[in-house]
Amino acid sequence: MALVKLTIDGLPVEVEAGTTILRAAEKLGIHIPTLCYLEDIHEFGACRVCVVEVEGARTLQAACVTPVREGMVVRTNTPAVRRARMTTVELILSDHHTECPTCVRNLNCELQSLAESMGIRENRFAGARTVNPVDSSSAAIVRDPNKCILCRRCVSICEKVQGVKAIGPVGRGFETVIGPAFGDQLGDTVCVNCGQCILVCPTGALYERDSTEEVWAALADPDRHVVFQTAPATRVALGETYGLPPGSIVTGKMVAAIRRLGADTVFDTDFAADLTIMEEGHELIQRLTKGGTLPMITSCSPGWIKFIEHFYPDLLPNLSTCKSPQQMFGAVIKTYYAEKVGLDPAKIYHVSVMPCTAKKFECKRPEMRDSGLVDVDAALTTRELGRMLKEAGIVFDELPEEPYDDPLGESTGAAVIFGATGGVMEAALRTAYEVVTKKTLPRVEFEAVRGLEGVKEASVDLDGTEVRVAVAHGLANAKKVLDKVRAGEGDWHFIEIMACPGGCIGGGGQPIPTNLEVRQKRIEGIYTADERMTIRKSHENPSIIALYKEFLGEPLGHKSHELLHTTYTPRGSYLPRREKAAD
Amino acid sequence: MAREHEGAVDLGRVDEIVARHKGREGALLPVLREVQDAVGYLPQEALERVALGLGLSLSQVYGVATFYSLLYTKPKGKYTVRVCESAPCHVQGAQEVIDTLVRELGISFGETTPDGLFTLEKVSCLGVCGVAPAVMIGDRVYGNLTPETVVAVLQEYR
Numbered sequence: 001m002a003l004v005k006l007t008i009d010g011l012p013v014e015v016e017a018g019t020t021i022l023r024a025a026e027k028l029g030i031h032i033p034t035l036c037y038l039e040d041i042h043e044f045g046a047c048r049v050c051v052v053e054v055e056g057a058r059t060l061q062a063a064c065v066t067p068v069r070e071g072m073v074v075r076t077n078t079p080a081v082r083r084a085r086m087t088t089v090e091l092i093l094s095d096h097h098t099e100c101p102t103c104v105r106n107l108n109c110e111l112q113s114l115a116e117s118m119g120i121r122e123n124r125f126a127g128a129r130t131v132n133p134v135d136s137s138s139a140a141i142v143r144d145p146n147k148c149i150l151c152r153r154c155v156s157i158c159e160k161v162q163g164v165k166a167i168g169p170v171g172r173g174f175e176t177v178i179g180p181a182f183g184d185q186l187g188d189t190v191c192v193n194c195g196q197c198i199l200v201c202p203t204g205a206l207y208e209r210d211s212t213e214e215v216w217a218a219l220a221d222p223d224r225h226v227v228f229q230t231a232p233a234t235r236v237a238l239g240e241t242y243g244l245p246p247g248s249i250v251t252g253k254m255v256a257a258i259r260r261l262g263a264d265t266v267f268d269t270d271f272a273a274d275l276t277i278m279e280e281g282h283e284l285i286q287r288l289t290k291g292g293t294l295p296m297i298t299s300c301s302p303g304w305i306k307f308i309e310h311f312y313p314d315l316l317p318n319l320s321t322c323k324s325p326q327q328m329f330g331a332v333i334k335t336y337y338a339e340k341v342g343l344d345p346a347k348i349y350h351v352s353v354m355p356c357t358a359k360k361f362e363c364k365r366p367e368m369r370d371s372g373l374v375d376v377d378a379a380l381t382t383r384e385l386g387r388m389l390k391e392a393g394i395v396f397d398e399l400p401e402e403p404y405d406d407p408l409g410e411s412t413g414a415a416v417i418f419g420a421t422g423g424v425m426e427a428a429l430r431t432a433y434e435v436v437t438k439k440t441l442p443r444v445e446f447e448a449v450r451g452l453e454g455v456k457e458a459s460v461d462l463d464g465t466e467v468r469v470a471v472a473h474g475l476a477n478a479k480k481v482l483d484k485v486r487a488g489e490g491d492w493h494f495i496e497i498m499a500c501p502g503g504c505i506g507g508g509g510q511p512i513p514t515n516l517e518v519r520q521k522r523i524e525g526i527y528t529a530d531e532r533m534t535i536r537k538s539h540e541n542p543s544i545i546a547l548y549k550e551f552l553g554e555p556l557g558h559k560s561h562e563l564l565h566t567t568y569t570p571r572g573s574y575l576p577r578r579e580k581a582a583d
Numbered sequence: 584m585a586r587e588h589e590g591a592v593d594l595g596r597v598d599e600i601v602a603r604h605k606g607r608e609g610a611l612l613p614v615l616r617e618v619q620d621a622v623g624y625l626p627q628e629a630l631e632r633v634a635l636g637l638g639l640s641l642s643q644v645y646g647v648a649t650f651y652s653l654l655y656t657k658p659k660g661k662y663t664v665r666v667c668e669s670a671p672c673h674v675q676g677a678q679e680v681i682d683t684l685v686r687e688l689g690i691s692f693g694e695t696t697p698d699g700l701f702t703l704e705k706v707s708c709l710g711v712c713g714v715a716p717a718v719m720i721g722d723r724v725y726g727n728l729t730p731e732t733v734v735a736v737l738q739e740y741r
Contacts, residue, residue: 159640168642171649181645182627574635 006072021052021063021074022212032076033085033114036151038200040161047151048088049114052076060084088117094125096203097146103204103358108512110202111149116440126198127574132177133267137187137362140209141195145177146240148205154178154197161501163476165306166191188305190310190573192302192475194499195357195508208357208509212388213379218377219262226349228258229329231269233355233419233504234382236525240511241386242396245441247521249529252363252401252502257389268404269352270411272329273418273427276300277538280322281431282555285492293317295485295492298424300324302362303499307475307570312482321565325418326359327368330375331563336551337408345373352379358499370563381509411541415535420526421473422449422456422505425496429460430537444536452502452519455480596621596630601636610637611647612689615654624655660695660702662740663721669708677716683730700740
């Protein structure tokens with residue numbers, strides 16, 4: 001590609017033609033502030049925070065969308081540029097519900113940081129503000145239009161990365177609101193609760209529905225036995241809420257911290273991930289050998305489940321009937337565990353810590369009560385746990401590393417990799433291979449299904465039987481795979497789909513920022529955690545073996561079907577509200 | 584949920600309009616204009632059919648329908664009364680004309696009279712500054728208006 005020479009702030013730089021001024025400046029280590037810009041997803045030039053002077057241009061140019069030209073002379077730090085940027089941010093603030101100290105994004109807000117870095121000390125443009133009701137109709141996500149700055153990042157991520165298109169700009173000018181069509185509430189739409197919009201929101205206009213209050217109440221109740229489970233992806237991300245580098249493995253400190261909050265028992269969702277592999281691995285083998293709908297598709301990701309229910313209900317028979325690890329665990333805790341330790345299941349309050357906002361919706365689904373009670377009482381995001389620890393005054397750094405409780409705290413490397421895209425597939429293959437071939441895997445790693453490529457494909461030889469697999473993460477990528485399945489192409493036996501880009505480590509409940517670089521670091525953390533485990537295959541987990549021996553019988557057995565498997569509900573893709581009302 | 588004018592929308596007509604434009608780039612706007620001409624406004628049922636037919640999401644269709652000031656998502660009166668609020672009309676006494684219209688029709692801007700006859704709207708400029716203050720009713724423009732003459736003009740439509 002042709003190279004272009006230009007100068008930025010007097011420094012010469014050479015970049016490929018087509019590069020934006022913003023990227024060229026980055027190469028020189030010059031930081032141009034941005035607000036609406038989201039690399040590769042939302043390059044729109046709307047907010048005008050990134051304006052720069054370009055010699056010869058009539059007006060200031062938006063650096064995020066202006067391509068470089070040969071001989072271009074750019075200045076990023078002149079009085080005119082600083083004044084224009086500052087005025088822009090002041091105008092945005094003038095129609096923003098500024099309540100920083102009590103905002104969920106206080107100290108982690110892009111608008112706040114910009115105002116701070118620009119030295120804005122007064123509100124020059126105080127005047128009329130648009131006031132709209134806060135939408136808390138969704139089990140997972142709250143929309144506060146009064147804090148929205150109309151950057152439209154959420155619209156872009158919902159459309160381009162997730163292919164859901166639940167929200168868009170409504171109206172015009174000062175009256176514009178980002179929201180669902182027809183003034184509907186988010187909870188009545190095709191929103192799949194993935195929470196990717198929360199991760200990209202620069203302010204506090206989108207956030208998870210709070211579950212901390214009810215968890216605090218349960219922790220304070222002496223009659224309640226509070227059991228926690230922590231998802232694989234939380235252990236490589238929670239540290240970020242305390243300023244640790246992304247991908248830091250903080251499993252032991254997280255367990256210790258949850259005990260300090262007052263939890264009676266801390267278990268590992270990884271145990272339930274191993275259980276999922278037992279059930280799902282055997283389900284795959286059964287579908288392959290005895291006939292059944294193929295390709296079989298994984299069912300761990302609740303955002304993905306709501307997506308298929310809305311948009312591909314015809315493919316529901318392809319879904320594994322396995323509940324997600326969160327829900328398997330919920331059912332096991334209020335039956336097997338309660339019985340084992342002699343507790344009244346009605347006294348157990350079960351909290352999950354998840355990298356996910358959709359888990360809040362999942363645990364409230366009416367079919368998730370197979371223990372006879374609500375199997376999981378509350379689902380906290382990683383961010384919410386971080387907030388609770390701070391509220392409790394916990395100094396994370398000073399905590400010891402503590403192990404999970406027995407017996408449902410024991411897990412394998414196969415379980416921890418559930419947190420990364422391709423992980424469920426790899427874990428299932430580790431078990432399926434050994435169950436089918438009755439041989440030991442020469443090497444447990446299946447690199448072909450790892451990494452951040454949108455759709456990954458591989459073929460695995462199970463002792464003469466070829467199993468063709470595909471892995472997709474991000475629902476727009478899932479669409480590509482599903483359209484092929486619908487058309488009878490693709491020729492796969494087994495497909496893993498995770499709603500969020502990068503898998504659960506990039507989930508909508510994870511610390512902010514969650515971007516490509518952070519996702520990569522967390523994935524590295526996940527595979528390091530896998531390597532550190534002594535046991536790396538789910539079927540070798542001694543506690544899993546004991547659970548089957550003492551309680552469940554065998555994978556896909558009667559008890560498993562009762563507690564660990566579920567059914568799905570087709571939902572309308574255009575008129576969910578109307579169709580729901582017609583039921 | 585009850586909606587105004589429910590059942591009155593000829594969805595077959597909507598489908599027909601969609602079918603004629605389907606597959607063309609930028610089909611949405613012409614479809615919305617034609618549907619509005621046929622139905623009178625853009626009711627939810629019609630927008631749902633447009634979205635379904637063109638393979639767009641409801642949020643995309645609704646976003647466009649609410650962006651343009653000449654597209655209406657609420658039922659409108661038989662005649663739209665558009666009052667010019669630009670500077671030339673203002674200095675020529677538009678405010679008195681506006682006050683008279685609001686009083687005479689008993690509605691504020693964006694509303695429709697209970698008899699379904701008139702919808703009152705503001706517009707930025709009608710392009711007839713030479714005869715300011717001006718008002719447009721349906722397709723006709725009236726200029727050099729006074730509080731008295733505007734009442735007489737309204738009577739022509741009653």
